[in-house]
Amino acid sequence: MLQNGIFPNSYTFVSSLCSNGVCVKFGLKCHGQAIKNGVDYVLQVENSLIHFNGFYGFVDVVKSLFSDMFVRDLVSWNSMVDAFVKIGDLSNAHKLFDLMPHKNVISWNVLISGYLIGGNPGCVLKLFREMSGLRFKGNDTTVVCVVAACG
Secondary structure: OHHHOOOOOHHHHHHHHHOOOOOHHHHHHHHHHHHHOOOOOOHHHHHHHHHHHHHOOOHHHHHHHHHHOOOOOHHHHHHHHHHHHHOOOHHHHHHHHHHOOOOOHHHHHHHHHHHHHOOOHHHHHHHHHHHHHOOOOOOHHHHHHHHHHHO
């Protein structure tokens, strides 16, 4: 793309980093190009960078990206919680989840599935009860996790 004189914009980086199967080397190049092209502080690019780095377990990078954000949306928070879940740090994932100003079913499912994968079905059921008590409606993912936690 660059070799042909076509310069990327923020949409280029979001779609590149969110593609399934993005290899680490390509993702790191995208991160560098986002910085070079001055789009690394566009919210959607920041969220994509958090998601990419969290997927590969680069939690120190994720923490830095998250703390440097001027604006955080629900995707930012969910991606950050998910990064901690992916490395098995459920304690920090839960602390961050508790700090979230707003939650949706994805927020709940990220933490619920993390506790299920981490072998803590009691926390899965506790979170589900808390979620239900706050009038959040679960989805198929929620039901699968709760059923799996039961047995």
